[in-house]
């Protein structure tokens with residue numbers, strides 16, 4: 001056990017499967033290891049769910065749905081508020097676990113826990129605000145009622161980069177709507193999910209609500225869980241956060257039973273800096289948009305597109321700011337950049353940087369692996385980058401800033417939109433009219449204007465094009481778990 005995880009926290013982390021309100025080992029008895037990416041040491045061995053376990057979880061979710069769907073919205077609201085309170089009460093322990101299994105610095109882990117808790121608080125409110133409609137039909141012959149009801153048992157597949165926020169963003173609206181859930185957490189970081197699931201299990205039990213409302217099946221085989229569930233007509237909803245490649249496969253599987261789907265997939269965010277931008281604010285925003293979780297977020301700025309007039313000055317200041325970042329284990333005081341999630345991620349980022357440098361880009365800082373245990377990559381800035389480089393066309397998912405230049409607003413828009421992805425864009429400008437033009441012209445689901453961070457439990461998060469379908473958070477987040485029923489009376 002690494003000393004980075006306090007023994008008091010380690011003692012409370014469930015390592016089994018949660019099915020029907022009880023923790024149990026995997027039916028095959030197998031486990032898989034979960035590592036601390038800051039040391040590469042094994043933190044825990046976790047039960048490795050089989051396909052049979054996944055189906056047992058769906059059976060539990062389906063049986064629980066019969067009762068839970070008709071629970072009072074106020075009861076569901078109180079459940080979620082209690083989960084919010086419990087997460088806030090245990091925030092330090094949860095943050096320590098987020099850092100241990102995901103690597104991010106403790107300050108970021110604390111921010112993630114607060115962000116995750118906000119989803120429970122927000123959807124606690126939304127649970128009692130379902131909309132509906134009653135009106136006389138325009139023809140005058142009858143009345144029309146439009147009702148909302150829960151979609152049904154939902155499979156929620158979460159990524160490793162936000163081990164608590166992503167489960168919160170899916171579980172809170174599902175439970176608010178009256179759906180039951182089977183969570184398949186990421187193989188690389190399933191521990192925080194288990195800790196939060198235990199909090200929810202306790203709150204369900206306290207209220208005599210069915211334990212099968214929330215089931216958790218960690219597995220080393222994503223397909224081993226998803227394939228039998230997508231083929232089973234009892235499952236009615238799939239929500240996934242992860243790569244576009246995996247999202248496409250899941251969408252094809254979801255087509256079998258024509259499931260409702262929410263897909264938060266890959267990004268390739270442009271970060272636009274115009275000639276009238278406040279450059280100090282742009283550099284601060286660039287660090288926020290690029291370096292959160294060492295660049296391992298779907299909303300990470302992937303391409304810095306800077307007006308040629310200010311590109312030299314911006315790159316200089318960005319390089320200076322990168323030089324002040326402190327790389328290290330996330331639990332060490334003062335660290336601002338943690339490790340990447342696994343060795344393969346370091347290899348990939350290194351290849352992208354070396355490829356760009358070999359093709360003419362200039363490394364201003366970084367471009368190497370620090371000499372220390374753990375899966376680290378140095379904060380890196382490159383300029384003289386060109387649009388055809390894989391560093392630009394692919395999602396970097398690492399602490400690397402690639403700077404390109406543009407000469408006009410139209411050129412900036414064309415460059416920003418030259419990608420199959422469309423999750424988020426960032427724009428720094430002193431001109432509000434320009435900001436509004438960009439909101440119309442950029443092909444993205446979200447836009448940060450003079451802000452390097454858009455994520456907010458109370459606002460709709462999601463993308464267009466190959467970045468996904470549906471929205472999470474905000475009022476829209478609840479809609480994803482509700483069907484609309486029209487009644488002609």
Ligand code: SIN
Pocket residue numbers: 161162165241264296297298299455461
């Ligand atoms: C993600 O990287 O998928 C989520 C980031 C966020 O919610 O801010």
